[in-house]
Amino acid sequence: MNTLDSHDATPELVQALHDATDTSDPAxxxxxxxxxxxxxxxxxxxxxxxxxxxxxxxxxxxxxxxxxxxxxxxxxxxxxxxxxxxxxxxxxxxxxxxxxxxxxxxxxxxxxAGRRTAFDLPLDHALSSGFRLTVQQHLSEIAYGHTASYGEVARLVGNPKAVRAVGSACATNPLPVVVPCHRVLRSDGSLGGYIGGPDAKTTLLGLERAA
Amino acid sequence: MMDTKQPFEQVVARHGATVLRVCRAVLGPHTDAEDAWSETFLAALRAWPDLPADANVEAWLVTIAHRKAIDVTRRRERHAVPVERLPEEQSTLGLPDESATGIWAAVGQLPVKQRQAVAYHYLGGLPYREVAAILGGSTDAARRAAADGIRSLRARWDRAATVNTGSRLDRSVRLRGTPGRNPS
Known part of the structure; x- marks a missing residue:
C-alpha cells in the first residue's frame, strides 16, 4: 500500500503493539x-x-x-x-x-425477602405526565397485600369513568414493583395485564399474601 | 428532540479498550495512560449530549485522548526537572524507563508525531484523513509519519526481538487498523 517493502513485517509489528497495549484484563x-x-x-x-x-x-x-x-x-x-x-x-x-x-x-x-412492605425511596416521575402520573402517584395508597380494581382506582383519582385510562396508566408504569401497579386487578378478580407478565404479577401478589 | 443518541455506557463498552490501547501506545504502559483514559471519557461524557448524531465517535474519542495525553505529559513535566527539548525530537511522551525492552524500547525512541500517527492509525483504527485532522498537516504527511514510524519501529524492534522469545511469529494477525482496512 505504501513505501514499505514487499516483504511486509508490519502485521507482526502491529500485533506486537497490540500485545504490548493489551486490554484484555477485565479487572x-x-x-x-x-x-x-x-x-x-x-x-x-x-x-x-x-x-x-x-x-x-x-x-x-x-x-x-x-x-x-x-x-x-x-x-x-x-x-x-x-x-x-x-x-x-x-x-x-x-x-x-x-x-x-x-x-x-x-x-x-x-x-x-418479605421484610419490606413499603418503599421509602425518592422517585423521579420524569417519564410520566398528566393523568397517567396522577394514577401512578395514587397506586401506593393500595396497601401491601391488598388489591384494587381498575374501577376502584379510577374512583380513587376522582375520575370514575376513566377505567380504561387507569388500565393504560398501570400498563405504562415506569416504576413497577416500587409503584405497585401489580395490586390492580380486573373487577371480576382476574389478573389483568402486567408489564412484567402474568407470572411476575402472580409472584408479587403471592409474596405479599404470604408475608 | 429528534436526537436518537445511544446511552453513553455503550460508548464506553464499544470504544473503551481501543482508547486505552491508544493512550498506552502514546504514553507508555503505566498509570499515565489510565489517567489519560479517565480524563478522556469524563470529557466525552460531558460533551456527549452535544455531539452531532452522525459524528465518527471513535475519531472524536481519539481526538480527545490526544489532547488529554498531552495534558497528562505536561502536568508530569511540571513536576520534573525542566529540559530543553525541541518538539520534534525524541518523544517526551511516556518515555519508557531504562528497563523497557522489546517493542516498548523501540516505541519510546520514536519522534512524537510518528508515535501518535502509528497509535491513531494502527491501534485507533482511524483513516489517515482523521489522523491528519488530529495532528494537523496533510493526509499525506500523516501517512508518511505512520510509515516512517513503522519503519523505524521495525528496524529497532527486530534487533530487540533477538532477546525475545520469538513466539510473536506464531501469533495470528486479527487486527483492526491493519493496512488497507481504513483507506484514507
Missing part, C-alpha cells in the same frame, strides 16, 4: 469504569445511573437520576431498549453506576 477495565463512575458523579455528569439486580421475577434494571429512582424494568421489556429510551427521554449521559442504586437495590431485596 483493569472494571477499575477504570469505577473511577469514571466516581468522577462523573463528583462532577455532576451522572444524569442517569443504572444497574441490574437479580430477583425472583428475573433481572430487574434500576435507573436513577439525581432526583431519584426513574425506572424499574423487567427483562421482557428489553433492557437495551429501556436504556435507549432513557437516553432519548431523560439524558444520553447514561452510565452503569451501581453505587447510586445501592439504596434502591437494598429496598427491592428486602421487599422480595
Amino acid at each position: 483493569r477495565m472494571t477499575e477504570l469504569h469505577r473511577r469514571l463512575e466516581a468522577e462523573a458523579s463528583r462532577d455532576g455528569l451522572l444524569d442517569v445511573a443504572y444497574t441490574t439486580i437479580d430477583t425472583p421475577v428475573g433481572p430487574l434494571l434500576l435507573a436513577a437520576t439525581d432526583k431519584g429512582l426513574v425506572r424499574v424494568a423487567y427483562a421482557r421489556e428489553d433492557h437495551d431498549l429501556v436504556l435507549q429510551a432513557l437516553s432519548e427521554r431523560v439524558s444520553p449521559r447514561v452510565l452503569r453506576a451501581p453505587k447510586r442504586l445501592d439504596p434502591a437495590a437494598r429496598e427491592v431485596d428486602e421487599y422480595f
